[in-house]
Amino acid sequence: MIWHLAEVWLLVVLTFVVGCLAGAHLYGLLADSRFAIAQGIVADAIGDAVDRVKARVGLAPAWRPVHLRHVERSRPEEHDDPAEPLPEIATPVDERVLAPAKAATPIADHTRRNRAPTRPTSTRPATLPARPAVPAIAAPVVPKRPSGLAAPRGGVPDNLQRIKGIGKRNEELLNGLGIFHFGQIAAWTPGEILWIGDNLTFPERIQRDNWVGQATLLAMGAETGFQKSAERRRERRRRERDFGARMANASAARDEPSDITDGVEADTLPPAAEDDADSDPSAPVDNDEAETPR
Amino acid sequence: MIYVVAAYWPFLVVALALGMIVGWWYQDPRSADDEQAWLEHGADER
Numbered sequence: 001m002i003w004h005l006a007e008v009w010l011l012v013v014l015t016f017v018v019g020c021l022a023g024a025h026l027y028g029l030l031a032d033s034r035f036a037i038a039q040g041i042v043a044d045a046i047g048d049a050v051d052r053v054k055a056r057v058g059l060a061p062a063w064r065p066v067h068l069r070h071v072e073r074s075r076p077e078e079h080d081d082p083a084e085p086l087p088e089i090a091t092p093v094d095e096r097v098l099a100p101a102k103a104a105t106p107i108a109d110h111t112r113r114n115r116a117p118t119r120p121t122s123t124r125p126a127t128l129p130a131r132p133a134v135p136a137i138a139a140p141v142v143p144k145r146p147s148g149l150a151a152p153r154g155g156v157p158d159n160l161q162r163i164k165g166i167g168k169r170n171e172e173l174l175n176g177l178g179i180f181h182f183g184q185i186a187a188w189t190p191g192e193i194l195w196i197g198d199n200l201t202f203p204e205r206i207q208r209d210n211w212v213g214q215a216t217l218l219a220m221g222a223e224t225g226f227q228k229s230a231e232r233r234r235e236r237r238r239r240e241r242d243f244g245a246r247m248a249n250a251s252a253a254r255d256e257p258s259d260i261t262d263g264v265e266a267d268t269l270p271p272a273a274e275d276d277a278d279s280d281p282s283a284p285v286d287n288d289e290a291e292t293p294r
Numbered sequence: 295m296i297y298v299v300a301a302y303w304p305f306l307v308v309a310l311a312l313g314m315i316v317g318w319w320y321q322d323p324r325s326a327d328d329e330q331a332w333l334e335h336g337a338d339e340r
Binding site: 004007008011012013015016017018019020021022023024025026027028031043 | 295298299302305306309310311312313314315316317318319320321322
């Protein structure tokens with residue numbers, strides 16, 4: 001009986017693994033075929049259905065507009081041709097931008113009230129209905145694709161990963177959109193930030209990490225706090241490596257009989273003093289790490 | 295083995311379907327974007 005159950009479970013697990021491989025292979029086949037568009041449409045429909053179910057049962061609602069799925073799914077290289085129309089975005093005005101304006105008290109229309117003295121007052125409501133916010137107060141920000149470059153200037157792109165929040169994947173995505181230099185990010189308009197955020201599927205991260213501010217500093221040749229902390233981490237790792245190498249050398253020297261090193265062991269020296277002696281005085285110093293290297 | 299397959303084929307079909315869904319999802323770049331983009335660190339942040 002036990003062997004029978006084991007055989008059944010083994011077969012089920014084996015079938016599951018085979019299904020995984022088949023599903024992955026099938027996705028690759030379809031993505032490279034002429035059915036790729038239909039594949040995307042079906043996937044979007046499934047994703048929308050899942051989001052609707054999530055919203056219905058009270059789970060976390062979709063944190064990005066559902067109607068932008070097809071924009072997110074589209075690969076950057078599909079829109080490299082400037083003559084090709086960009087995917088239509090259903091909401092020209094982003095709700096995040098209009099939220100403060102909607103929350104503001106509507107402006108009373110004194111002009112219209114003064115202009116209609118002959119209208120019978122009995123037909124008018126006691127209070128004027130709330131009018132929608134004047135769009136001119138908060139200029140609508142329309143998502144707009146930033147103009148990208150076909151190739152980096154001089155053939156050498158900037159290392160966008162120096163910006164906090166941009167890793168390898170995001171750098172590749174930005175490069176695919178023609179964004180290669182800090183100056184391009186520094187020049188992003190609010191509409192372009194919205195477009196990039198929606199296409200990279202993490203809309204808040206650009207504002208949260210202040211990509212534009214970081215890029216502005218980096219484009220000017222300055223350093224950001226993130227870059228400084230990265231330098232500190234590099235320096236700490238270098239010290240750890242040096243200290244480890246010294247420890248290994250000291251151990252090797254102690255094992256070898258030597259008249260010179262008898263009685264004086266290198267590893268008894270304070271490690272912080274050793275590290276500080278040969279470190280760059282201009283480098284930022286982590287006091288708490290320099291004293292107790294790990 | 296043949297007896298097991300003949301007797302438990304519905305479970306095998308379900309396992310195969312689940313496996314295909316997981317494999318498909320693993321290959322979907324959107325799932326990778328959703329799951330990893332927020333976790334992605336910058337240079338030397340890992």
